[in-house]
Amino acid sequence: MDSIKLHYDVSGNDFTCAGEASGKIKRELKGLGFPNDIIRNVAIAVYEGEINMVIHAGGGVIDVEITPECISLDLIDEGPGIPDISLAMKEGFSTAPENVRQLGFGAGMGLPNIKKYTDEMVIDSEVGVGTTIHLKVFVK
């Protein structure tokens, strides 16, 4: 299998649609025959990232590169940026507004959860410019 590249736009206007791109990525990986645990790890990580994009950044894009050995994802937004990444990585820390918490999110588990389910996670963020999260899940 050669490298497969996929691109998804994430709308920031509608919380009900958040997760559509993640679902498509999950079904793509399933169609390619990746192991279920790898697919689930990718799906959870990208779903958390997609939710974050919608909650905090007004949407963004997700670029995926798939090889037999590794699934790489770049989650890119032009939102407000993360002033203190180490603080944002702490479990329980959240800046999500109350209306988001009422929808079942904003417990401050998003970024720690992304780290938990991926093998590599690098956050590039600049306040006022945006955030890019680079993720890799290796197929063992």
Place this chain on the structure above:
Amino acid sequence: MKISEIQSILDAELICGEELLASEVFTACGSDMMSDVLAFVKEQAVLLSGLVNPQVIRTAEMMDMKCIVFVRGKKPDLDMINLAVERDIVLLRSELEMFTACGLLYKNGLKGGSGK
């Protein structure tokens, strides 16, 4: 335990997924906080929740869950039902409260998960 037994134990209304009622499930979790479901739940096939929005269905989809039970009589809307049908997820609805519903399923042999 078959999903049909869950329906029976909880005296639940079947909303969609009748063709999947014979599926076997072994574990369940209960939460209104999808962040926690994504963070702490592993290998659970059934989600009990009093939260009603499309992200409940999407969370179950990402976690490979087979069945969602809405407790406290909560009703999903048509968009949620359509999404669940597309994703092969059974939706049930029970008038029971979360604690009671979880307790009944646990008593009848459904297990919780290991968390982290």
